[in-house]
Amino acid sequence: MIFRKKNVTFHTKSFKIAIAFGAVAAILQPLSGDLSAKGAAQRQPAKLAAMEAHFHTEPYSKLLIGGIPDTVNKKVNYGIELPGLLSFLVHDDFKTPVNGLDKIPQKDQPNVPVTHYAFQLMVAIGMFLLAIGLLYFFALWKKREWLNKNWFLKLFIAATPLGFIAVEAGWTVTEVGRQPWIIQGVMRTSEAVTPMPGIHYSFYLFTLIYFTLSLAVVFLLSRQIKMVPELYDHN
Ligand code: HEM
Helix, strand or coil: CCCCCCCHHHHHHHHHHHHHHHHHHHHHHHHHHHHHHHHHHHHCHHHHHHHCCCCCCCCCCCEEECCEEECCCCEEECCEEECCHHHHHHHCCCCCCCCCHHHCCHHHCCCHHHHHHHHHHHHHHHHHHHHHHHHHHHHHHCCHHHHHCHHHHHHHHHHCCHHHHHHHHHHHHHHHHCCCEEECCCEEHHHHCCCCCCHHHHHHHHHHHHHHHHHHHHHHHHHHHHHHHHHCCCC
């Protein structure tokens, strides 16, 4: 709305509240992500290895950026590898090997490409949000004129759906990455499938309820935004 120059005063105020929370969260997110990854390395090494498409246990374990995992030949194509950095993130030193997929029996491994792509997507979005969070505070501090520039606003427009996409990607990492276990090392997902008949009907019902709620949210929010000129703003 600020970009479209509609009710700028009102939307600038609401943007400021949202971005103050959003930018602080975006700066803290990689720190919380680092803790999550350390936890996964300890409790779910197969998940961490799949996230990183880390096939081979070796000293100076590499942190992988991007890349296409080749699960047949157990290698990664087109990725950027940073030697020692995965060891450092997991063990706080550059040399100690991080357990790779070679330490985990094939039947106990999750789907590597799905876990890896979802993780890369989440981290890429996290880094972008971190960058624009820092940029926002820099603009507040030194370059106030940027706050109304089109290129600056476009960055935040682009960021609007990204948080949601990262949430879905993160959830995919968690859920796909823990397969085939529903309780790590104790019970397999296949053993936990309920034999109850007709269970899919409650799934359809919940889908319908959430779909209806989503429509209601979209309707209420758009009505709220349309009411802004009458209620608050005269620009
Ligand atoms: C910036 C770097 C980030 C790192 C290093 C990171 C790291 C991680 C890791 C390691 C997990 C798996 C945890 C586990 O299953 O044990 C995870 C899950 C998750 N992440 Fe991220 N993340 C990052 C950014 C983000 C962002 C920007 C969002 C959302 C805006 C996000 C949302 C999530 C969600 C929703 C989960 C699933 C949590 C659950 O279901 O338990 N992450 N993240």
